[in-house]
Amino acid sequence: MPDPHERSIASALKSVQRLKKLTDRMRGMNSAIHRAYRTVLRALKGNTDNPAIVTDALITLEDSIRAAAAVFYDDALAVGMAQAQRDLVIYGLGEPDNVDPNNANLAIASTIGLLHSQNEQALSIARLDLGEEYIIGDASRKGIIQPAPILSEMSFWLTSLSVLSYEQGTKRKMSEPETESVRQAVAQIDEHTTQTCLNVHGQIVGWNENFHLTGTPRYADDMFDPPFHRGCRTAIANLLIELVDDDVTAGMRDDAIEQGKKPKPSTMVGRAHYKVVGKSVQQFRAGRWHRYKTYPTNLAARSAAARLNK
Numbered sequence: 001m002p003d004p005h006e007r008s009i010a011s012a013l014k015s016v017q018r019l020k021k022l023t024d025r026m027r028g029m030n031s032a033i034h035r036a037y038r039t040v041l042r043a044l045k046g047n048t049d050n051p052a053i054v055t056d057a058l059i060t061l062e063d064s065i066r067a068a069a070a071v072f073y074d075d076a077l078a079v080g081m082a083q084a085q086r087d088l089v090i091y092g093l094g095e096p097d098n099v100d101p102n103n104a105n106l107a108i109a110s111t112i113g114l115l116h117s118q119n120e121q122a123l124s125i126a127r128l129d130l131g132e133e134y135i136i137g138d139a140s141r142k143g144i145i146q147p148a149p150i151l152s153e154m155s156f157w158l159t160s161l162s163v164l165s166y167e168q169g170t171k172r173k174m175s176e177p178e179t180e181s182v183r184q185a186v187a188q189i190d191e192h193t194t195q196t197c198l199n200v201h202g203q204i205v206g207w208n209e210n211f212h213l214t215g216t217p218r219y220a221d222d223m224f225d226p227p228f229h230r231g232c233r234t235a236i237a238n239l240l241i242e243l244v245d246d247d248v249t250a251g252m253r254d255d256a257i258e259q260g261k262k263p264k265p266s267t268m269v270g271r272a273h274y275k276v277v278g279k280s281v282q283q284f285r286a287g288r289w290h291r292y293k294t295y296p297t298n299l300a301a302r303s304a305a306a307r308l309n310k
């Protein structure tokens with residue numbers, strides 16, 4: 001049986017993989033989030049001059065997002081709790097503590113807050129009858145009512161809630177005086193790992209200490225827990241203090257340094273174009289992106305042009 005440190009790292013990476021699956025499911029075109037947006041966009045089409053219809057459609061959207069977020073956030077809490085369970089077994093410390101039931105509620109409140117700002121913007125535009133394209137977009141551009149900002153917010157919470165429930169589940173048992181422990185950052189190391197997470201991989205801090213981050217992207221210099229940036233795939237492993245300074249930690253640092261020397265994958269070129277033309281990497285690769293190159297990127301300019309062409 002591998003040593004407890006290796007098992008803890010494997011356990012943390014299992015959480016990263018489960019979170020990745022969860023995030024992919026949430027971002028998939030058949031997820032409840034995308035379905036909710038397709039429904040609201042259908043309801044809004046041709047009706048954005050009618051504030052009552054817009055209000056109704058946005059209430060439906062809010063109900064759907066709230067319900068979907070509750071399910072996804074529960075799944076994220078379960079990912080962290082399963083990791084807590086695995087790790088306490090490794091150290092023979094029994095069952096994890098329950099997580100604070102309010103964690104998911106606060107995450108839902110944050111998500112709905114963001115949705116409200118999107119919805120308020122759309123409703124004001126509807127009331128002023130400024131034009132449907134601002135709200136629902138068109139064939140080539142998204143309008144205000146689109147899933148991307150909500151999905152990004154929800155991705156943040158999936159990672160955050162998972163780490164939080166892991167720490168709440170293990171903290172009391174692993175930080176008792178007789179079981180002195182520390183926290184180690186464990187990044188998923190591959191060609192997509194950010195410089196920040198290559199740098200932090202293997203870093204060890206106390207229960208009251210922050211990880212020190214260098215490289216980009218990062219939200220801040222000193223952070224208590226992942227996510228350290230958007231789309232972060234770093235987890236935390238709690239370790240008994242006697243396990244810390246071993247070959248496993250040294251190996252983690254070596255892996256990160258090795259990966260840092262490899263060239264970045266060529267898909268980064270596609271991503272750069274994605275930002276410029278607002279089209280997917282797939283379309284870019286298929287050589288179809290140039291068709292959109294000359295399209296006005298400014299929504300107001302397009303809206304004015306559309307009116308003139310009527």
Ligand SMILES: [Zn+2]
Pocket residue numbers: 194196197228229231232233234
């Ligand atoms: Zn990261």
